[in-house]
Amino acid sequence: MARPLQSPLLISPRAVVRRHLVAPVARLAGHPLPSPLSGRTVMVTGASSGVGEATAKLVAERGATVLLVARRQEHLDRVVQEIQEAGGTAFGLSCDLTDGPAVDALVARVLDEHGHVDMLVNNAGRSIRRSLKYSYGRMHDFERTMAINYFGPVRLTLGLLPTMREQRFGHVVNIVTWGVQLKAPKFAAYIASKTALDTFGRIAGREAWHDNVTFTNVRLSLVRTDMIVATEAYRHAPAKTPEQAAALVVRALEDRPLTLGSTVSNVGEVLGLLAPRLMDALMAATDRRVPDSRAARGAVAGRDSSGSGA
Structure with a gap:
């Protein structure tokens, strides 16, 4: 069984003291503190590329055993080999998270x-950026987005949660989007699926509170990965690197806050509460200024416009 950690009631204050006071003093003294991830078993989904790959590598550097999950075994093998060559411990597990029986078999x-599994990072997902006027005959866009962004991670979490609660330690990080707060146009399918996962995490965290199992929703802004290639408007937009995004995920694993987001999205959320019609007008104006990609309009056959994780 995994070793117990502090009470959930003390997570945030202790994490703050550790990160901003104890850890810097220890580094100055030449005795850096071990990461809270050291000796843990951490599962990362979507770990064959992008943010998932960067997260798996960073988690392994912190001394955790990393279980990498994705569909493409050959890509998983590459990442596992790179982690092992760097001195880490990792295992690659191929699984299509939209296949319910396959998820159950993975858990078993x-x-x-x-x-x-001590910690789970629900990172695997898909983003689609397409206006509703181009979606009237595309209900499958909504169905398959929910399948990978919501039903998949929920099923995986429900499979691993009983053992976490039994051992009285666990943490789940859901990679969602700042769109949960901003409600950006053209992302109806994507943001709705991530909002569902965000809400699931908050409720699950309240139910598992007394078992020392916690949840963090990481609300990422734009990240420069293959997911944004099809959207011309994002080619020169400010964006995090996968490594910068992974650093936020590791912070979520180590400190276990309720949410991690950005100042922009927090301000947008407050503005949406205080002046909802003004926020609607601002978003509607942005919607007109930034058109759908050629892929979203159907100019590129067989491709969906991929958003940012934003």
Whole structure:
């Protein structure tokens, strides 16, 4: 069984003291503190590329055993090899998270081979940026977005949660989007699916509170990965690197806050509460200024416009 950690009631104050007082003093003294991830077993989904790959590598550097999950085994093998060559411990597990029985089999295999998962990063997902006027005959866009962004991570979480609660320690990080707060036009399918996951995490965290199992929603802004390639408007937009995004995910794992977001999205959320019609007008104006990509309009056959995670 994993070692217990502090009471959930003390997570935030202790994390703040550790990060901003104890850890800097320890580094100055030449005795840096071990990461809270050291010795843990951490599962990262969507770990074959982008933010998931960067997160898996950073988690391994912190001394955790990393279980990498994605569909493409050959890409997982590459990342696992790179982690092992750097001195880390990692295992690659191929799974299509939209396949319910496959997710159940993954959970059974992991618990049989590793005994437990201490921390789970629900990172795998898809983003689609398409106006509703181009979506009237595309209900499948909404269905498959919900399948990977909501039903997949929920099923995986429900499979691993009983063991976390039994051992009285666990943490789940949901990679969502700042769009949960901003409600950006053209992202109806994507933001709705991520909002569902965001809400699931908050409720699950309240139910598992007394079992020392916690949840963090990381509301990422634009990240420069393959997911934004099809959207011309994002080619020169400010964006995080996968490594910068991964650093936020690791902070979420180590400190276990309720949410991690950005100042812009927080201000937008407050403005939406205080002056909702003004926020609607601002978003509607932005919607007109930034058109759909050629892919979203159907100019590129067989491709969906991928948003940012934003």
